Amino acid sequence: MIVELFGPPGSGKTTFAHALASRLREDGYRAEVVRSYRPTTKSGTLDLGVFLFVARIVSATVSTAKIIFFPRNGGSNxxxxxxxxxxxxxxxxxxxxxxxxxxxxxxxxxxxxxLAQDILIFDEGYVQAIGSLALLNGNADKAILETMLSNVPVADFTIRVVVPRAMVAARLRRRMEREPPAERLFEADFEVNMRSLSVFKTISDILAVSGRDVICAKTSSQRSTVKSTQDVEQAIIARYILDKTDGERRRGDQSSQTLGLYGP
Known part of the structure; x- marks a missing residue:
């Protein structure tokens, strides 16, 4: 099962994703967060500067080359x-x-x-990627977003992480204060990131009109985060059990058909 989150930078997607995975594991389900990303933070007063910049580019180049040339679907991806x-x-x-x-x-x-049987949670999936592209472009209209969203793979569960504008602003400022200067070269500035609130609101509206079931998770406080984690977990477990039951039923029907063909 694939679960993806989306929301503006600073909304708490990564924190929520790890809390959800931890809760699922505590209740006996195999769950993990995939493609999780946390910005680098300063180590005291030391700024690695150019070294960090070069190291990140080299690492990205090597890992990207492995994906393109070695996996079976590298060319397609x-x-x-x-x-x-x-x-x-x-x-x-x-x-x-x-x-x-x-x-x-x-x-x-x-x-x-x-291909996995586990519950895999993407704190930055395809919906988030489209939102990021629109944010970094600055001029993507609703029609383009609709087309993009209709052409990317759909998760089993889509979760919109919701948090008040003022809290997003405060979290972004704290994040930027902790980031090394070299890290900021890769990131959008404060004003660009704040525009993401309207971008992801538009995306949420498009998904709602298209019929996709989107669950809202609030992360404005510890209490709301815990409550949202519980609600989302219950929805995932219910769907997980239903899908597993349907899968077992289909396998049972196939076995019965096979026995009917070949006799007792």
């Missing part, structure tokens, strides 16, 4: 990522390189997740 980038190109070259690499790795991880 490469084409998918390039098509998404051409549809909504980010303004800055460094943003284009970063989001392209992210989508490529996301596609690879998603392909693997479809």
């Amino acid at each position: 490469l084409s998918k990522s390039l098509l998404m980038l051409r549809a909504i190109p980010p303004k800055k070259p460094i943003w284009r390189a970063r989001i392209w690499q992210h989508i490529l790795k996301l596609s690879h991880a998603w392909d693997r997740a479809k």
